[in-house]
Amino acid sequence: MISISVMALVFGVVFLAELPDKTALAGLVLGTRYRASYVFAGVAAAFALHVALAVAAGSVLTLLPQQIVHALTGVLFLGGAAVLLMKKDEDEEEIRKPENQSFWKVSGAGFMLILVAEFGDLTQIMTANLAARYDDPLSVGLGAVLALWAVAGLGIVGGKALMKRVPLELITKVAAVLMLGLGVWSLYEAVAG
Secondary structure, three states: OOOHHHHHHHHHHHHHHHOHHEEEHHHHHHHHHHHHHHHHHHHHHHHHHHHHHHHHHHHHHOOOOOOHHHHHHHHHHHHHHHHHHHHHOOOOOOOOOOOOOOHHHHHHHHHHHHHHHHHOOOHHHHHHHHHHHOOOOHHHHHHHHHHHHHHHHHHHHHHHHHHHHHHHHHHHHHHHHHHHHHHHHHHHHHHHH
């Protein structure tokens, strides 16, 4: 059974954390050079793989006693908030242009870019933490993958317009505050539980 509240929370946190990330910029660059649907297919597949790995890792954490899980996820959320607050602006990475515009070349380039760039990324670690925190792998996985796909879609289709209207610094600070709140709440539950 899917929990809409868990899915919505995960969506919001992951969406905000991913917006200022380098992969949103990479999707924007790929989307300006190639057919958007081809780019999105590759990027979406890579994000789905990353979320599956993160949820599996988080599900393993649920085997630990709840107080330890709450303490661990609290510390990791606080660390994630610190990373977001100390994060410098990321430069747009140079992306090699595939030889042609075929579906497999373009989607493969998008897939490989995200697969490499996102491995061990903050949002993947956050997804694992959320899977451990809520012990609801399906809701967490759906919320995370939909958030990542939404950011990728925004980056590919309308990234320039969004970035002109919403400062990355503001998005980063909102995501950090949300993570800080989740971290404090998790630590409180670890101590009170």
